[in-house]
Structure formats: C-alpha cells, structure tokens
Amino acid sequence: MVNLILYSYFLLIILFMLIFLLINFNLMDMNYVGEWVIYKHMSVNFSFLVYLDSLSLMFMMVVSLISMIVFLYSIEYMNGDKFIDRFSLLLFLFVFMMYLLILSPSILTILLGWDGLGLISYCLIIYYQNDKAFNAGVLTIFSNRIGDVGILLLISLSSSFGSWNLMNYYFDKYMLMILVIISFTKSAQIPFSLWLPAAMMAPTPVSSLVHSSTLVTAGVYLMIRYNKFLYINNLNNYIFFIASLTMFMAGLIANYEFDFKKIIALSTLSQLGLMMSILSLGLYNLSFFHLLIHALFKSLMFLCVGSFIHCFNNSQDIRSYGGLIYIYPFKSMVLLLSLFCLSGFPFLAGFYSKDLIMEMFMFNKLNMLSLVIMLFSTILTVSYSVRMMMYIVFFAKNYSVILFKKESLLMNICMLVLIFMIIFMGLYFYKIMFWNNFMLFSLIYKMIVLKLLLMGLVMGVFQFYMLKDNYVGYYMNNMFLMSKFYQLYKYPFNLIKFYEFCYEKGMFEYKQKIIKYLWIYVYNKFFFFNMNNLMIYILLFIFCAMII
Structure with a gap:
C-alpha cells in the first residue's frame, strides 16, 4: 500500500516536469536528441538514443497522468490483496518500459521497451494465477513475440546503415512490411486480434492502463514515429483495409457480448482500427490526437467499470446489473459521460477527434466499400454503447441487490479528475495541434456525425430489445x-x-508401463464386475498377452 502512494507521488513529480518541458519546447520550437555511446565496433555505434520533442512529451504527459490516477485507484481496489507489493512494482516497471519506448528513436533501444512491455504484461495477466489467466497470458506473450522477432529482423536488416536510428534512413519494401507486422501484433489488428480480449484476465487497474495509453498503443505510436515511410509501394491501401476490417469485426462482436470488461476491450480494438485507418491516409497528427483523447476516456471507462465490478462482488455479466442510476448516481453519470465521449457526442473530447476524422474521410479519395465499412463501424460503436447503457443504467431488473457495497471516496476522486479531462482537454489539444485547420463542407457532410449518432442509437435500442439471447x-x-x-x-x-x-524411443520401451496401467485398471474394476463389461476385460487380457 505504501509503495502505491510513493509511486503515485513520483509520477506526479514527473507529470509536473513534463508539463514544464512541453511548454518550453512549444515556445522555443525545438527538439532534443541525446546519445550515449555504449560500444563501438568499426563504424557502427551501439548507442542509447533519447529523442525529445513536443509529440513524445505530450504522450508521456498523458501516460503519467493516467498512471498516477491508476496507482491511486489501486489503493482502494487492491486493498487486502496479499501480493500488493508485487503488483505495484510490476505496474511501475510497466510504466517505465512505456517511457523507454516513447523516448527511443532507435530500433535497438525500442526493443528494450517493447520486449519489457510484453514480459511484464504477461506477469500482470497471470496475476490471479488460475487456468483462464494462464491461457490468456500464454496467448498474449506468444502473439507479442511475433512482434519481438520482427524487431530483431529489423535490427539485422538495418545494421547495414551503420546506425539503428531509422528516422534518418530510407526504408525498403521488406523492412516496411516487417514494421507493419510489428505494429499489428502489438495493436492487435487482424489476424492478431485474439489476445486483446483475453488480456482482460488482469486486474481492472491494469486493464485501465494497458488498454488506454500503454501496451496496445505502442504499435500505433511506432507507426506515427515512422509515418513518412507508409506511402512506399502502396502499402497504405492494405493497412487501411485490414484496419477497417478490424474495426468492423470488433464493433460487431461487442454488440453480442455480455462480459462487461470484454465489451470495453473490443471497443479498444475498434478504436485501434480507427487509428490505423487514419494513419494509412497519412494523417499521423490526427491519429496521435485521437490516441490522446482515447487514452483519457477509455481509462475513465475502465475505472468506472472496475468500481462497478468491485461493488458487485466481481460479477462481470451485464445482465446481472440494472437500475444503477438510482443506486450509484455518480458512477452512472461517469459511465454515461465516457460512453458519450466514445460515441462522439457533441462538445465532449471525443467529438473533436471523431468529427475531424469523419471530415477527413470525406475529404480524401476512398473507394466506396472502404468508406461504407468505416461509416457502418462508427454506427456499431454507438450501438454497443447504447446497448451497454440500457443494460447497466436503465434496465429495470436487478439480480444482485444483496451484493451492494459502499462507494469509495478515493475511487470517485480519481474518476472526477478524468471527467474534468474529457470535458475540457479535447478542445485544448485541438487548439494546440489543429489551430490552423480550416475546411469547407456542405451542410450534408457537416451533419453526418449527428446522423451516425442517431442511427447507432436506433440500432442499440433494437439490439437491447430484440436480440437478447x-x-x-x-x-x-x-x-x-x-x-x-x-x-x-x-x-x-x-x-x-x-x-x-x-x-525415436520405440513403442516397445513402454511395454512394462502399459501392462502396469492396464493391470491397475482391471484390478480396480474387478470389485465392480458385471456381465456388461466382461468383453472389455477379455479384450484387455488378450492385448496384454500379445504385448508380452
């Protein structure tokens, strides 16, 4: 418990330092590169590089803010846990590895943060040490190992440059394909999507951190860093198609899911597909903007869901909830705000990114199939959000009245900070990053986000009333x-x-073991002998005699 307080205090200090640095970097319009040469071999430098610019500082600031809130939230959520010190240390190492990945422009040092994230996420997923957690952990680490092997291949191929700072060199076709596969594994795009819902076996504070700003966003961040290479060999068309399919698949599955945390995990998968789609169009600033906004409202959503699960004695089935607007009004309001932000409700943080994304989709030249998939996926996002609201907040039936617990003040304060962020920070980030953005559209295109919201609302109500089981x-x-x-x-x-x-070993080396096990089986069955299994015993004795 003391460790969680110390780590949150340390992250608060880092947050203030990053805010001060970000203001200076924006005012002075400067970048900073630090190099520590560890080893030299002929003309090749094995060096540790640190690259500071406004993009990396802004992302680190959001990671620090969410991590600090998650540490404070865990004080109450993990209260009474035997291994709370191990949990706090793993969580802090996880944040440190994300810092390492954000600050590294060199693919050699990115490997340290990348592999560290995969290993520590495995330790956090198997934290509760049951069969489902072990299976989910193995699936996660093996899926992420594909990306680790891809980074090793990228290091080998780029060794001919004499440096591993790939931001300064030209990518060939094969290196770019490896980079895309690396990003797809970490950000769970098709066909690597299975591990992301499985990672929900971790404690809810871990899920809040992993699915908002750390592990799953690492692949998107890597693509943002190397954005200028995506238009080589028309690879962006394939990226857009796979990302849009991922978004469509995740949105469709979330409309049929009843597990509370899995619905939000599929929502994360859908938003990652949206970020990758924007990246394939070359709009890396817009993708980064949506990455920051998504980190804020998704962490709030997970914290709210975690407090509901905590109060309902670890029940995660949304059918066992209902009528919570009368029992927990503050938390119900928090959940509604985060879901409105996810859906792109006007003047919340999600609106500023999603409205701009839809305008950019209309502005760019896309084929009709891709555009229809993206628009329908956006409708599905609103649909599963409305369905979840109906089940949890407004549904009259409630099967878990006896499980209610008192609300925690610390949990509510943590959520209150993030509510402030999703209401005001969207406009603030928009003014910083897109202050000179100006596009003229007709009223039909300007109203398309509102039309998608209304269509998703109708579909969500239909899913709730007509397609329950x-x-x-x-x-x-x-x-x-x-x-x-x-x-x-x-x-x-x-x-x-x-x-x-x-x-290799030969079947006959197992002869004695086979006879022994067959004899034990026959001996145990002898006391329950009847005429029905007489033929089985005869066949067993004949088989033993043949082996001998």
Whole structure:
C-alpha cells in the first residue's frame, strides 16, 4: 500500500516536469536528441538514443497522468490483496518500459521497451494465477513475440546503415512490411486480434492502463514515429483495409457480448482500427490526437467499470446489473459521460477527434466499400454503447441487490479528475495541434456525425430489445473462428510427439508401463464386475498377452 502512494507521488513529480518541458519546447520550437555511446565496433555505434520533442512529451504527459490516477485507484481496489507489493512494482516497471519506448528513436533501444512491455504484461495477466489467466497470458506473450522477432529482423536488416536510428534512413519494401507486422501484433489488428480480449484476465487497474495509453498503443505510436515511410509501394491501401476490417469485426462482436470488461476491450480494438485507418491516409497528427483523447476516456471507462465490478462482488455479466442510476448516481453519470465521449457526442473530447476524422474521410479519395465499412463501424460503436447503457443504467431488473457495497471516496476522486479531462482537454489539444485547420463542407457532410449518432442509437435500442439471447453471439465470440485458427499449433506438436513415441524411443520401451496401467485398471474394476463389461476385460487380457 505504501509503495502505491510513493509511486503515485513520483509520477506526479514527473507529470509536473513534463508539463514544464512541453511548454518550453512549444515556445522555443525545438527538439532534443541525446546519445550515449555504449560500444563501438568499426563504424557502427551501439548507442542509447533519447529523442525529445513536443509529440513524445505530450504522450508521456498523458501516460503519467493516467498512471498516477491508476496507482491511486489501486489503493482502494487492491486493498487486502496479499501480493500488493508485487503488483505495484510490476505496474511501475510497466510504466517505465512505456517511457523507454516513447523516448527511443532507435530500433535497438525500442526493443528494450517493447520486449519489457510484453514480459511484464504477461506477469500482470497471470496475476490471479488460475487456468483462464494462464491461457490468456500464454496467448498474449506468444502473439507479442511475433512482434519481438520482427524487431530483431529489423535490427539485422538495418545494421547495414551503420546506425539503428531509422528516422534518418530510407526504408525498403521488406523492412516496411516487417514494421507493419510489428505494429499489428502489438495493436492487435487482424489476424492478431485474439489476445486483446483475453488480456482482460488482469486486474481492472491494469486493464485501465494497458488498454488506454500503454501496451496496445505502442504499435500505433511506432507507426506515427515512422509515418513518412507508409506511402512506399502502396502499402497504405492494405493497412487501411485490414484496419477497417478490424474495426468492423470488433464493433460487431461487442454488440453480442455480455462480459462487461470484454465489451470495453473490443471497443479498444475498434478504436485501434480507427487509428490505423487514419494513419494509412497519412494523417499521423490526427491519429496521435485521437490516441490522446482515447487514452483519457477509455481509462475513465475502465475505472468506472472496475468500481462497478468491485461493488458487485466481481460479477462481470451485464445482465446481472440494472437500475444503477438510482443506486450509484455518480458512477452512472461517469459511465454515461465516457460512453458519450466514445460515441462522439457533441462538445465532449471525443467529438473533436471523431468529427475531424469523419471530415477527413470525406475529404480524401476512398473507394466506396472502404468508406461504407468505416461509416457502418462508427454506427456499431454507438450501438454497443447504447446497448451497454440500457443494460447497466436503465434496465429495470436487478439480480444482485444483496451484493451492494459502499462507494469509495478515493475511487470517485480519481474518476472526477478524468471527467474534468474529457470535458475540457479535447478542445485544448485541438487548439494546440489543429489551430490552423480550416475546411469547407456542405451542410450534408457537416451533419453526418449527428446522423451516425442517431442511427447507432436506433440500432442499440433494437439490439437491447430484440436480440437478447441468440446463437449468433456464440459465433461472434470466436472472432469469426479466429480462435480455431490459433488452435492449429496443436497438430504439429502432436505429430512430433507421435514420431518420438514410435521411432525415436520405440513403442516397445513402454511395454512394462502399459501392462502396469492396464493391470491397475482391471484390478480396480474387478470389485465392480458385471456381465456388461466382461468383453472389455477379455479384450484387455488378450492385448496384454500379445504385448508380452
């Protein structure tokens, strides 16, 4: 408990330092590069690089703010946990690795933060140490290892440059493809989407940090850093198609999901697809703007959901909630605000990014299929938000009245800080990053966001009343049978095992063990002997005799 308070105090000091540095960097319009040469071999420098500019400082500021709030929130949420010191240390290491990744322009030092995020996220996912947590942790770390191997390949290919600071060099086709695959693994784009909902086995404060500003945004941030290479070899068209499909798939599955935390995880997946789509159009500033806004309202959403789960004795099924506007009015208001912000409700923080994104989609030359997928995915975002509001806040039935707990003042204060952020910081970031943005559209295009909101509202109410229990949801939970694809790894392992059993060790070396186990089985069954299994015993004795 003391460690959480110390870490949050330390992050508060870092936050004030970053605000001071950001103001200076913006006023002076400067960048800073620091290099520490660790080892030299001929003309190659193995150096640790630090790159400070307004973009990295702004992202670190948001990460520090959310991390500090999560540490304070965990004081109450993890109260009474046996391993609270281990939890606090892992969480602080996680934030430190994210700092390392943000500040590194060199692919050699990015590997340290990248691999550290993967390893510590595995430790946090298996924190509760049950079978589901172990399975989710293994799926997460193996999916992320593909990205780690891609970084190692990128380091090998770029060693011919004499430096690993890839912001200064030209990417060829193969290096760019590796970079895209690396980003897709960390940001869970198709076909690596399965690990992101599985990572919900971690404690809720960890989910709030991971799914808002740290682990899943690392791939998007890497693409933002190397944005000038995306238009080589027309790779941006493929990126846009995969990202839009990811957004569509996540939005569709979230409309059939009943797990509280998984709905918000799928919402994160949908927003990551949106960020990647914007990046494929070359609008990296807009993608970064939405990344910051998304970090604020998604962390607030997770903290609110965590407090509901905490009060309902760890129940995560939204069908067991209902009528919470009368029981927990403050938390219900917080959830409604965060969902409105996700949907792009006017004059909240999400509106400034989503309205600009829709305008840019209209402004750029896109084919009709891609545009329809993006617009329909936006409708689905509003739809599952409205459905969740109906189930949790306004639904009359309630099955968990006996599980209510008293509200925590510390949790409410943490949420209150983020409410202030999502109301006021959207306009502030917009004024900093897009102060000279000016586009003229007709009234039809200007009203399109409001029309999408209304269509999503109608679809969400329809989902709530008409499609409560259906068999489509079971198919959706498999992520379009993507989970079956991940189970294919069993077959080569089984073949290797069979080969080892038959040829390497020889089947007859197991003769004594087979006889022993068969005899134990027959002996145990002897006392419950009947005529129905007489033939089984005869066949077993014949088989033992043949082996002997």
